[in-house]
Each structure stands twice: as structure tokens, then as C-alpha cells.
Amino acid sequence: MTTTAVENTDTLTGLAARAVGVAKAYGTGATAVVALDDISVDIRRGRFTAIMGPSGSGKSTLMHALAGLDTVDSGEVWIGETRLTTLSDKGLADLRRNRVGFVFQQFNLLPTLSAEENITLPLAIAKRTADQAWFDLVVDAVGLADRLTHRPSELSGGQQQRVACARALLPKPDVIFADEPTGNLDSRSGAEILRFLRRSVDEFNQTIVMVTHDATAAAYADRVVFLQDGKLVHDLVEPDADEVLDTMKTLSEGDS
Numbered sequence: 001m002t003t004t005a006v007e008n009t010d011t012l013t014g015l016a017a018r019a020v021g022v023a024k025a026y027g028t029g030a031t032a033v034v035a036l037d038d039i040s041v042d043i044r045r046g047r048f049t050a051i052m053g054p055s056g057s058g059k060s061t062l063m064h065a066l067a068g069l070d071t072v073d074s075g076e077v078w079i080g081e082t083r084l085t086t087l088s089d090k091g092l093a094d095l096r097r098n099r100v101g102f103v104f105q106q107f108n109l110l111p112t113l114s115a116e117e118n119i120t121l122p123l124a125i126a127k128r129t130a131d132q133a134w135f136d137l138v139v140d141a142v143g144l145a146d147r148l149t150h151r152p153s154e155l156s157g158g159q160q161q162r163v164a165c166a167r168a169l170l171p172k173p174d175v176i177f178a179d180e181p182t183g184n185l186d187s188r189s190g191a192e193i194l195r196f197l198r199r200s201v202d203e204f205n206q207t208i209v210m211v212t213h214d215a216t217a218a219a220y221a222d223r224v225v226f227l228q229d230g231k232l233v234h235d236l237v238e239p240d241a242d243e244v245l246d247t248m249k250t251l252s253e254g255d256s
Helices: 009-014 059-066 089-099 115-125 132-142 157-169 187-204 241-255
Strands: 003-005 015-026 033-044 048-052 074-079 100-104 175-179 208-211 223-228 231-237
Touching (some): 033 074, 089 100, 115 157, 132 157, 157 175, 157 187, 175 187, 187 208, 231 241
Parallel strands (some): 003 033
Antiparallel strands (some): 015 074
């Protein structure tokens, strides 16, 4: 049976991304490790969705599949009305460049570029010009107006991650995927990043999908989906940190 967290069929046009019956395994035969076990999940536009689960539950694999960073063995993955599982390598590269934003735990900034150059890099690669008013709004939202000429080595970890967030948001992607975006930050800097992600949803109608192990971080989301052993096992809407923590504790006890 497919494990699902899906919308009604008449709301599919309101979906930024979705997985339908997705399965993924690494290795073959007796040594195969099942990362995703027949999962279906919908990601609504203009919402903040967190993906959680114990170590090895498949949460990062699911995010990578939804983002077109990894292939699946069976099932379908969609960004909007585009089915990723039928795209060529070039088609996937074009989609990731033009319709998807990424924020990673390690920031992934180019050390020789200024903050402004790092922010505008995806548009430069795509040979697109930034809308100045939108650029100014994004830079103001992340509080980097006085740091645009600085290189990454001249910025704190929190400032570097804010550069990464601005870089992801500037092209106005269909969806931004954030993989443990606060994992390398102290609690204060992490809270700043989470508030910005929340603001980008509330004020800019951005769609965010975030993988995290942190219950406090997940509580910033509109919805949290929980994976265990490659299956989607629970779904919380408008969660608080205590609910998330209790759910994670229950899952962890189930693994013991």
C-alpha cells in the first residue's frame, strides 16, 4: 500500500511539488537498503513544509528526489505540472537552474565572490538579469545591505547562510529546498534564518521544503511530515515544538 500525505485531485493546480508512489533503494540483493518505500506526498504552494524522521529514515533522500537532485526507482515526481521522471539530464539541469532554489547546511558560497555576486550567481549562470526592486527587497529582508561587498570569509556563519537564502529566493523559484539550513549555526543565527524562511512564505508567497532534525526549527513550518524506515508515518499541521518533539520521541522509541 502506498504511504500518502496528499491533496484532493481538484487541488493539484495548487501544488508546488509532489511525489506519487516513489521508491528508492541503494545497492542490490541482500545488501540493498530501501531509502523510500512507496511514498506519496504533496507540497502546497505558498506553504512551509518540514520533513523529519530518525537518522536513516529517508528524509534527505525524499527531498533530493523532490528537488530533482536524485532519481527514483519507481513512481513519479513533479515540480508544478512538470514530471521530473521523464526529463533528460539537460531538462533536469534547466529545471533546477530556473525553477528550484537550494539552501544547504554548508552554505555553498564561492569564496572569491562578494556577497552580492554570490546572491546573483544563479541568475548570471542562467543569463538572466535581477530585477533591482526585488533584489533590494530580498537583501533588505535578510539584513545584508551593508555586507554586499564582503566575501564569505569576512562574514559570520549566520550572515553566510543569509546570503545563501537570498541567493535561493532571488530567482523567484517555484520551491526552495532547505537541507538542515541551521545545522552549522548557533541558536541565535539559526533563529534568524528560520524567521527569514517563515517571512518569505508569509510575505513573498514562497514555497519552502526543509529537512531538519530540530523540533524548534520544524515548529516554524505550517506542516511537518515524518518518515521512518522509508515510509511516511505521520503528518502534523500547524505544529508546536512540543508536538514535534513528542512525535520524534515516539518514532525513536519504535526504532529501539
